[in-house]
Amino acid sequence: MTANPGTPPTPSVADRVRHLTPGDTVTACGFLGETPVLVLAEGGILFASTDERRVAAHPGGVILCAACDGSRLLTGGDDGRVVETTADGTAREVFSGKAWIDTVALGPAGARAWSAGKTVHADTGKIEPGKGAPKTFAAPSTPGGLAFAPKGVRLAVSHYGGVTLWFPNAATKPDVLDWKGSHLPVTWSPDGRFVVTAMHEPQLHGWRVADGANMRMSGYPGRVRSMSWTATGNGLATGGATALIVWPFAAKDGPMGREPAIFAAGSSRIAAVACHPTTEIAAIGFEDGLILLIRLSDGAEILVRPPGAGPVSALAWAGKGAAKGAAKGAGNASTLLYGTEDGAAGILTL
Amino acid sequence: MPASSPICPRFLEAPMSDKVPVTVLTGYLGAGKTTLLNRILSEPHGQKFAVIVNEFGEIGIDNDLVVGADEEVFEMNNGCICCTVRGDLIRVIDGLLRRKGRFDAILIETTGLADPAPVAQTFFVDDIVSAKTRLDAVVTVADAKWLSARLKDAPEAKNQIAFADVVLLNKTDLVSPDELAEVEARIRGLNPYATLHLTQRCAIPLDRVLGRGAFDLDRILTLEPGFLEAEEEHAHGEGCGCDHDHAHDHGEGCGCKNGQDHGQDHGHDQDHGHDHAHGEGCGCKHDHAHHHEHGKDCGCSERDEAGRIIHRHGGLKHIHDEEIDSVALELEAPLDPEKFFPWIQNLVAVDGPSILRSKGILSFKDDPDRFVFQGVHMILDGTHQRPWNDGERRTSRLVFIGRKLDRAKIESGFSACVAA
Ligand SMILES: [Zn+2]
Numbered sequence: 107m108t109a110n111p112g113t114p115p116t117p118s119v120a121d122r123v124r125h126l127t128p129g130d131t132v133t134a135c136g137f138l139g140e141t142p143v144l145v146l147a148e149g150g151i152l153f154a155s156t157d158e159r160r161v162a163a164h165p166g167g168v169i170l171c172a173a174c175d176g177s178r179l180l181t182g183g184d185d186g187r188v189v190e191t192t193a194d195g196t197a198r199e200v201f202s203g204k205a206w207i208d209t210v211a212l213g214p215a216g217a218r219a220w221s222a223g224k225t226v227h228a229d230t231g232k233i234e235p236g237k238g239a240p241k242t243f244a245a246p247s248t249p250g251g252l253a254f255a256p257k258g259v260r261l262a263v264s265h266y267g268g269v270t271l272w273f274p275n276a277a278t279k280p281d282v283l284d285w286k287g288s289h290l291p292v293t294w295s296p297d298g299r300f301v302v303t304a305m306h307e308p309q310l311h312g313w314r315v316a317d318g319a320n321m322r323m324s325g326y327p328g329r330v331r332s333m334s335w336t337a338t339g340n341g342l343a344t345g346g347a348t349a350l351i352v353w354p355f356a357a358k359d360g361p362m363g364r365e366p367a368i369f370a371a372g373s374s375r376i377a378a379v380a381c382h383p384t385t386e387i388a389a390i391g392f393e394d395g396l397i398l399l400i401r402l403s404d405g406a407e408i409l410v411r412p413p414g415a416g417p418v419s420a421l422a423w424a425g426k427g428a429a430k431g432a433a434k435g436a437g438n439a440s441t442l443l444y445g446t447e448d449g450a451a452g453i454l455t456l
Numbered sequence: 457m458p459a460s461s462p463i464c465p466r467f468l469e470a471p472m473s474d475k476v477p478v479t480v481l482t483g484y485l486g487a488g489k490t491t492l493l494n495r496i497l498s499e500p501h502g503q504k505f506a507v508i509v510n511e512f513g514e515i516g517i518d519n520d521l522v523v524g525a526d527e528e529v530f531e532m533n534n535g536c537i538c539c540t541v542r543g544d545l546i547r548v549i550d551g552l553l554r555r556k557g558r559f560d561a562i563l564i565e566t567t568g569l570a571d572p573a574p575v576a577q578t579f580f581v582d583d584i585v586s587a588k589t590r591l592d593a594v595v596t597v598a599d600a601k602w603l604s605a606r607l608k609d610a611p612e613a614k615n616q617i618a619f620a621d622v623v624l625l626n627k628t629d630l631v632s633p634d635e636l637a638e639v640e641a642r643i644r645g646l647n648p649y650a651t652l653h654l655t656q657r658c659a660i661p662l663d664r665v666l667g668r669g670a671f672d673l674d675r676i677l678t679l680e681p682g683f684l685e686a687e688e689e690h691a692h693g694e695g696c697g698c699d700h701d702h703a704h705d706h707g708e709g710c711g712c713k714n715g716q717d718h719g720q721d722h723g724h725d726q727d728h729g730h731d732h733a734h735g736e737g738c739g740c741k742h743d744h745a746h747h748h749e750h751g752k753d754c755g756c757s758e759r760d761e762a763g764r765i766i767h768r769h770g771g772l773k774h775i776h777d778e779e780i781d782s783v784a785l786e787l788e789a790p791l792d793p794e795k796f797f798p799w800i801q802n803l804v805a806v807d808g809p810s811i812l813r814s815k816g817i818l819s820f821k822d823d824p825d826r827f828v829f830q831g832v833h834m835i836l837d838g839t840h841q842r843p844w845n846d847g848e849r850r851t852s853r854l855v856f857i858g859r860k861l862d863r864a865k866i867e868s869g870f871s872a873c874v875a876a
Pocket residue numbers: 536537538539540808809833834
């Protein structure tokens with residue numbers, strides 16, 4: 107993002123960032139109430155309000171996955187444990203087993219889910235000893251992602267060969283959305299009409315839930331690891347390329363036959379994307395550490411952070427939970443939190 | 457590199473030295489894989505390993521860097537049966553890499569029945585895995601006593617030998633000298649490019665197994681079949697600690713009958729076969745000095761009672777397999793990249809399922825650099841390696857190991873790539 111002669115320099119808000127020192131790789135981030143929290147690889151959670159506090163959620167373990175909905179942070183580790191951390195700094199064990207916890211998800215009305223090996227667990231989120239044991243479902247292969255539907259308790263489980271839509275609280279037979287290949291992260295559109303996965307191949311695959319119609323979104327140079335729905339819910343903003351790719355989902359058949367909008371080419375690939383919860387702005391973090399804000403109406407760019415300190419590995423707006431979650435929560439919506447693989451982190455308040 | 461190149465320069469993104477080396481251990485159940493694994497984990501060699509074991513494996517060491525994996529082999533969605541990856545490895549390696557600084561290298565143990573190709577292809581195909589790790593070598597542990605039988609009844613056993621960079625032929629004390637010579641010859645016939653070590657209880661210095669750089673494009677030098685190789689990196693027997701020599705591979709005339717006492721009482725100045733230059737009285741009719749197109753039809757054949765083709769080059773017997781063979785080609789004239797890349801792309805696209813591994817060092821017209829590549833089935837990876845050195849023999853060499861390879865077709869296709 108060096109300013110070339112003749113082009114105005116990108117406006118910067120970098121001087122408004124409050125820098126944090128997590129001292130570890132940041133795996134994910136989010137807000138618990140007003141408090142920014144960073145999920146650290148080596149098992150800790152950093153509460154980054156003005157007085158910093160650390161919670162050892164997975165002592166001796168490594169956190170592999172996280173989901174945050176604004177009031178709860180659910181983490182899964184290579185210690186085989188699922189831990190729920192709340193705004194008061196309490197970390198409670200939800201589950202403990204032998205296998206790594208590969209994926210976690212939070213849903214409406216307190217629902218939680220996680221997977222270890224091929225087994226998917228889901229519960230109501232009420233911690234009452236001896237009550238409400240998690241329901242389980244055996245996926246056809248180890249799940250690559252979990253996502254709750256925006257309404258009702260229905261869980262999308264992505265795996266090799268497609269996605270299974272499972273009702274943990276009903277005896278109904280799960281619906282299967284087929285598509286050959288390995289499906290990793292999965293997301294529901296905020297209106298519940300579409301389910302989209304990022305595949306092992308550098309492409310996305312989507313289904314219209316009503317009839318299972320397929321849509322393939324390809325053209326990426328690398329695997330897509332980050333997806334985020336825009337504020338209106340009409341666009342899916344994605345990383346994986348050196349430019350931000352936003353697929354249009356407003357139409358009845360989603361992006362079928364339509365071109366994506368493309369913004370802000372950088373010099374490395376986009377590793378993390380988080381859309382603002384109420385205005386059409388996306389925060390994008392690149393593999394070289396650069397972070398930009400993009401106004402989706404006209405593509406205007408604002409610099410948040412210059413390159414450095416490894417790939418951007420976590421991005422979240424207050425009011426939107428963690429970068430990888432999508433549920434709305436509390437918090438000040440003009441606050442952006444980020445973290446990088448090499449342990450840089452900061453909070454931008456607009 | 458021309459725009460038509462099928463070869464992906466992705467591996468150039470990070471220097472090789474920054475990537476975590478990965479060794480893949482294959483071998484039939486009971487061959488001694490677990491013994492080797494336990495030795496690697498328990499002996500001081502200055503490296504800390506994270507180990508990915510298959511869930512049926514038994515490993516005697518409790519270590520939080522030992523992770524179970526379930527060998528989920530996934531077809532990629534190009535509809536091709538040979539284009540497979542290990543989905544579980546992508547996930548497990550991604551998880552392990554979060555334990556920064558806790559290990560220097562990764563070891564992957566596969567089940568006895570596993571095909572090594574999906575494991576290797578995972579390191580070529582997955583951009584996240586390949587950005588942070590590199591495949592070092594495929595090491596196959598075989599049991600001298602049972603391998604001959606397995607080669608007859610289990611295609612996986614053949615695959616594992618044909619795919620290997622290093623073969624440990626274990627339990628050599630449990631077979632007679634004749635049986636040992638037979639099984640060695642079978643291994644050499646399946647894969648003349650692997651380094652073969654004879655061991656008992658996997659007793660071998662670990663640097664013979666680890667840090668081989670066999671998939672390293674900067675070290676793609678092992679195009680010489682094992683039976684043409686001159687003395688390898690170290691002078692054998694002189695304190696090297698191996699209980700046999702690897703480079704020369706014993707045969708008639710080496711004086712050591714079955715490798716058992718080897719290294720102690722054979723003198724390395726004696727003629728061992730490794731110093732013989734092919735063609736100089738070796739009895740073959742054609743020129744052997746370099747890369748004669750050796751194979752089932754090479755003309756210097758005899759057959760055993762079972763009708764199998766047997767070669768004795770410099771005393772190193774090898775038995776050609778009916779199914780798996782290797783094709784080695786060499787051209788002196790510089791190649792035209794506009795012809796070569798489309799040809800190799802089409803060759804692996806069509807015959808990829810039967811090509812297990814390929815390697816090449818190429819000399820292109822008007823190009824000061826050596827181009828090197830390697831492949832597994834249909835997946836190729838290559839780069840301009842370095843300028844050709846003064847005085848270096850500037851030729852293009854290719855090696856394929858695979859099933860029922862059409863030597864004549866490959867040869868004529870390659871010959872047509874010579875620049876006008
Ligand atoms: Zn294939």
